[in-house]
Amino acid sequence: MGCTEDRQAPRIALIVEYDGSGFSGWQRQHHALSVQEVLEQALSKVAADRVEVSCAGRTDAGVHAAHQVVHFDPPVERELHAWVLGSNANLPQAVSVICAYEVDRDFHARYKAVRRAYRYYFFCRRARPAIWCNRVAWTHRELDAELMHTAAQPLVGEHDFSAYRAVACQAPHAVREVYRLDVWRRGQMVVIEIEANAFLHHMVRNIAGTLLAVGSGERDTDWPRRLLVERDRTRSGITAPAAGLYLTGVVYPQQYALPAYADFLP
Template sequence: MAERGAEQRIALVLEYDGTGFSGWQRQDDAPSVQEALEGAVSRIANHPVAVVCAGRTDAGVHAAAQVVHFDTTASRPLHAWVLGTNAQLPETVSVRSAHAVDADFHARYQAQRRGYRYVFLCRRARPALLRHRVAWTHHELDEGRMHRAAQALVGEHDFSAFRAAACQAPHAVREVYRLDVHRHGELLFIDIEANAFVHHMVRNIAGTLMAVGTGEQPEHWPAGLLAAGDRTRSGMTAPAAGLYLTRVVYPSHYGLPTRGQWPFLA
C-alpha cells in the first residue's frame, strides 16, 4: 500500500505545447492540459487529485512556466512528483520542478503578475519547422510603431476594448506593467506583463498592434480604442500558435521560479 501522511500542498512548474489541446481547462469532449496533468498526478499520488493553475490558456496557446498547486496525503520525495508525473504525461507536457509550499499558497489568487510573449514570424514564406510555434504573417511589421502605440496601454485601465465577448470576468479593469515590442531578425516579439488578463486580452492587443505595424492604422489608434471600450472597433484576434505564458510571479518567500527558459522565450 502506498505510504500516506498528513495532507500537504505541492506546487508544480510545467511547460507544454498547446497545439493538440483544447486549452488548459478540462472539457467534456476534447483533450485539455488539466485533464492530462490531473490524470498523471493522480496515478503518482494513488488518489484523485485536482489541480489549480495560475492562468488558463486558450486552445493552441503554449506555456513555458505554468504554475499549479494540488493537495495530497501521499508521501513522495519532490523528485518523484517530477519524474513520476512526467512518465505518465504525453510528450507535449512536462513538469519542470516540484515544490512543497505552505497551505496558504494558491497558484491563481496569489500570483502577483503574469507574463506572456507573442512570437511573430515576419516573412513571405510560411513556416514549416515553426508552424505551431509562431504566429506567421507575410506582412512586414514596424516594431517601432508598434512599441510606441503599445505604451498607451500600460497602466491600470478598463480593457473592455480587448475583451472577448464570452469573457466571464466581472469587470475588465487590469493593470499592465509593461508592454514591449522588439525584433530579432525575422522574429518579432511582443512581451506583456500584468496583474491579470481578461479573456483573449493578449491576443486582441497583439492583433491591434499588428494593424499599426503594417501601417493600416495610425499609432494613436490603440489609445482611442482603449478609451472607447468597444471590442467591435478593435483589431483581429491574433493566432494562438505564437503565444506563450512565460512568467508567473509570486511573493518571494514561496521560492518558486518565475520565468520559463527556452531559446526565444528566456
C-alpha cells in the same frame, strides 16, 4: 485514550510547460483533451490515488505555456523528484513538469499570483513556416517593431480594457493594470511581451492583433490609445491566432520562493 491528528502531506507546486496545439486548452472538458486532464492522470498514477490540480492561468485551445504554475494536495507523500520524474513518465511529449516545490497550505496557484507575463510571437516571412508551425503566428507582411512598441506604450498602466476583451469575457469588470508592454524584433520574429496584474479573456491576443495593424502600416501609432479610450471591442483589431501566445511567467509573494519566469525562450 488521546487522539492523534493525522499528518497532512505538504501542498505541492509544479512548474509545467506545454505545447498547446494538440489540446482544447488548459481546463478539463468532457469531450475534448485538455492539459489539465493529462496532468491529473499522470499525477494520479504517481500517487496511486486521485489528484486534482489548480493552475495560475487557464490557457485557451492552442495556447502554449513555458511557465504554468499548478498546485495540488497530494493524497500520499512522495519525494519531490518523484512527482517530476513519475509524472513525466506518464505524460505525452507535449507536456512536461519542470520542477516541484513544497509550499504552505495557504498557497493557491491562481489566487496568490500577483502578476502574470505572456509573450506573443509573430513570424514575418513571405512563405509560411514549417518548423514553427503551430508555435508562432505567421504573417506574410513585414512588421515595424519600433512602431508597434511606440503604439503600445499608452496601454501601460491601469485602464479599462473593454476594447481588448473578448465579447464572451465573463470578468465582472475590465480594469486591469499593465506593468510593461514591450515589442522587439529578433530575426524574423517580432515579439510582444506584456505583464499585468491579471488578464481578460483574449486580452493579449486582441492587443497583438491591434499592434499587428500598426506594424503593417494599416493603422497609425495612436490607434491603440484611441481604442482604449473608446472602450468598444467592435472597433479594435483582430484576435490574433492562439498559436503565437505563451504564458511565460507568474509572480507570487516572496514568501513562497517560487521562480517567476521561464528563462529559455528566444
